[in-house]
Amino acid sequence: MRTVIFRTSAPYLTSLMVLFSVFVLLRGHNEPGGGFIGGLIAASAFAIYGIACGVSPVRRALYFHPMALSGFGLFLAALSGFASLFFGVPFLTGLWTSPEILGVTVDLSTVLFFDIGVYFVVVGSVTSIALALEERERL
Amino acid sequence: METALSGLVGLFYAVAIYLMLSKHTIRMILGIVILGNAVNMTIFAAGRVLREVPPIIPAGFDTPPESVANPLPQALVLTAIVISFSFFAFLLVLAYRAYQELGTDDTDEMRVAEPDGEGPPPMGY
Amino acid sequence: MAVSSANTVDLGAAMVTAPTALADWVVILPVALPILGGAILLMVRHQVRLHAWMAVVVAAATLAATTALLVRVIAEGALVMTMGRWLPPFGISFNADALGATFALTATFVTLVGALFAIRDIDATGRRYGFYPFLLLMLAGVNGSFLTGDLFNLYVWFEVFVISSFGLLVLGSEQRQIDGASKYAVLNLVATTVFLIATGALYGTLGTLNMADIANKVGAARETGPLMTIATLLLLAFGMKAAAFPLNFWLPASYHTPRIVTSALFGGLLTKVGIYALLRSMMVLFPLERVVLSDLIAWVAGATMVLGIMGALAQSDLRRIVGFVVVSGIGVMLAGLALGSPLGLAGTVLYAVHSILIMTALYLLVGLMYEAGGSYSLHDIAGLYRAHPLLAAIAFALVLAAAGLPPLSGLWPKVVLVKASLDAGMWWLAIAILVSGILTTIALARVFALAFWRDRPDAGPAAGDGAAAQLGGGYAILAGLLVPAIWIGIYPEPVLQLAQLAAAGLSDPSAYLEAVFPLGPGS
Numbered sequence: 001m002r003t004v005i006f007r008t009s010a011p012y013l014t015s016l017m018v019l020f021s022v023f024v025l026l027r028g029h030n031e032p033g034g035g036f037i038g039g040l041i042a043a044s045a046f047a048i049y050g051i052a053c054g055v056s057p058v059r060r061a062l063y064f065h066p067m068a069l070s071g072f073g074l075f076l077a078a079l080s081g082f083a084s085l086f087f088g089v090p091f092l093t094g095l096w097t098s099p100e101i102l103g104v105t106v107d108l109s110t111v112l113f114f115d116i117g118v119y120f121v122v123v124g125s126v127t128s129i130a131l132a133l134e135e136r137e138r139l
Numbered sequence: 140m141e142t143a144l145s146g147l148v149g150l151f152y153a154v155a156i157y158l159m160l161s162k163h164t165i166r167m168i169l170g171i172v173i174l175g176n177a178v179n180m181t182i183f184a185a186g187r188v189l190r191e192v193p194p195i196i197p198a199g200f201d202t203p204p205e206s207v208a209n210p211l212p213q214a215l216v217l218t219a220i221v222i223s224f225s226f227f228a229f230l231l232v233l234a235y236r237a238y239q240e241l242g243t244d245d246t247d248e249m250r251v252a253e254p255d256g257e258g259p260p261p262m263g264y
Numbered sequence: 265m266a267v268s269s270a271n272t273v274d275l276g277a278a279m280v281t282a283p284t285a286l287a288d289w290v291v292i293l294p295v296a297l298p299i300l301g302g303a304i305l306l307m308v309r310h311q312v313r314l315h316a317w318m319a320v321v322v323a324a325a326t327l328a329a330t331t332a333l334l335v336r337v338i339a340e341g342a343l344v345m346t347m348g349r350w351l352p353p354f355g356i357s358f359n360a361d362a363l364g365a366t367f368a369l370t371a372t373f374v375t376l377v378g379a380l381f382a383i384r385d386i387d388a389t390g391r392r393y394g395f396y397p398f399l400l401l402m403l404a405g406v407n408g409s410f411l412t413g414d415l416f417n418l419y420v421w422f423e424v425f426v427i428s429s430f431g432l433l434v435l436g437s438e439q440r441q442i443d444g445a446s447k448y449a450v451l452n453l454v455a456t457t458v459f460l461i462a463t464g465a466l467y468g469t470l471g472t473l474n475m476a477d478i479a480n481k482v483g484a485a486r487e488t489g490p491l492m493t494i495a496t497l498l499l500l501a502f503g504m505k506a507a508a509f510p511l512n513f514w515l516p517a518s519y520h521t522p523r524i525v526t527s528a529l530f531g532g533l534l535t536k537v538g539i540y541a542l543l544r545s546m547m548v549l550f551p552l553e554r555v556v557l558s559d560l561i562a563w564v565a566g567a568t569m570v571l572g573i574m575g576a577l578a579q580s581d582l583r584r585i586v587g588f589v590v591v592s593g594i595g596v597m598l599a600g601l602a603l604g605s606p607l608g609l610a611g612t613v614l615y616a617v618h619s620i621l622i623m624t625a626l627y628l629l630v631g632l633m634y635e636a637g638g639s640y641s642l643h644d645i646a647g648l649y650r651a652h653p654l655l656a657a658i659a660f661a662l663v664l665a666a667a668g669l670p671p672l673s674g675l676w677p678k679v680v681l682v683k684a685s686l687d688a689g690m691w692w693l694a695i696a697i698l699v700s701g702i703l704t705t706i707a708l709a710r711v712f713a714l715a716f717w718r719d720r721p722d723a724g725p726a727a728g729d730g731a732a733a734q735l736g737g738g739y740a741i742l743a744g745l746l747v748p749a750i751w752i753g754i755y756p757e758p759v760l761q762l763a764q765l766a767a768a769g770l771s772d773p774s775a776y777l778e779a780v781f782p783l784g785p786g787s
Contacts, residue, residue, distance in 0.1 A: 068308075073303075075300060091292045091348075093348050094348065129228045223457075237442045240437075249443050252440040252521050259580070260643070260714075261580070
């Protein structure tokens, strides 16, 4: 799969897909979208990069090990459930706040952080499986 | 609609069970994937299939303004898809490793953990 | 933003409005703490030195949480926490009753012991592959299964601990591990898929998946719905999980392949989740269907306990012998479910607690025997009594416990179950329990005679004295498992009362249902 065309276009394709995955993740706030589908898009972006340029550049580009990423996601998701501990409501209750940051109203919620956590879990686990399969192919 | 889906689900189950009866791991895995899809369709059909709009409440409303499709089976199926997807990925890696390590995908010959003809344990001192 | 009044609803009717007391969080902590701990360990996967101690700390904290939960459940009855404030049946609720809390406490205790044992058993490579994160996530899955009040959520927790157990099973990637893992993975996947089929059919029939809601609505649907089919599918799925005959062949094929501490935790915990799910689904959700199925369950129970232990008699590999002893114990637990009387259920709960402790201890003992004697095969291992008298003493106690002889914990559940079978007039089930006890005694006594009493053929001092010093930590851990077993054996009253409390909650689940729906069914 290491043709010149694919290898040249893959980095652009990957960066576009990662950007799109973040868009889908944040769109999930009020519209169809969300962390799971966003994570899958990002993971397939890394898989494409791996097919085009090999697995080790992907691992270098990610910097963190994929499983560490999914651990972070799991931690974030679990922690966003614990935020409701301080408000006298049950575990995983959605809490909302709308602070003004630089004159723009930003809707923040524990649901958003849970979704970001899901995003990282999916990116981490799917990427690590995809990279493991791609590594084996060359054996 | 449910009747047609039920027929399809039955067909899927038949194909899945036929494939899982094989002794080659790759066919068994394909059978398991089809079985997972059959179950997902079972749940989907169990939630009653309606020709309605997606269950999204527009801005400014507390309830959907018209009747919508049942969102719960969709949520259940989504969860089940995620889980069966991760299982499938794991099984694929495992079957590939097994083929590499054991040199076979025939379960009759996968006897490393339970060797043939081990003989009885010692009967006395 | 014109909001028409027809489109606004009073959400207060569907949501928890009373503030949640801090103490209620104890329902969720046994699951949330291991998830948080496992996530942190995944993040710091390169600091392998930290792993062991962090895992032990998290497991100890979880043990404290489950203890607090059990104390509160005994004092106040079933505790309910509903996720995200949506009232059941809309929200997913966690319901802790005496049964779930007892199982969760025992499971967490055994996991803590396993984490301690793994400090000396799992090397840096195994830790880097994620032994400890998987261990904690498996604990989260097991505890979640014990505490959840929603059938689909139960399926999700099943998958959580099954996926973590895959990670533990292939740790090291030896040939035999991959061979065993293939069979384990495929059969467990089929079992959970069957469970999912039953869940889908149940949702199609009743339109709800909350267990308390199902229990309330199941009576009305008995005339129209395929409830018998659903109950049988659940029996099939959970029986497969619990390794009941004739669905038990995946267990002896795989449980002897991983690291010994992994085998120990699998043998102690995973099959008991199947037993718990059977108890919960058959007794609370489908009580009348269970009566119809009880003959089938009784035959399955008898066959599992007798044929299981016959498998142990035919083996020469120590780990596979213990694997078959685990299968045989499953049969004894199923006997109580077949009887369905409060006494029989109490016996099952008591036996499950005993079995979680003792099966784990047996596997760990086999691990220490391997370290001391250099082999897992009965043909080769010998002379351990002379070399390690303390190990021999512990082994002797465990043989007594597993065989159900006094003064250890195995005696009382069997006494209770035999009495319950005779009360119900099922004398052949009582005979099966006693026969399986005798065969267990023979199988394990033979291990003891060959491995400990038999002199080594070369007649030299066995295995060297250096090994004795290294076993020291292992002795302490095994003793930690033996202490509760001896305590139950000598003074069974408190645990028996707890088991009876749990069994009463199963035979008459009205308190459990009331805790979920305080205003009565359908509110």
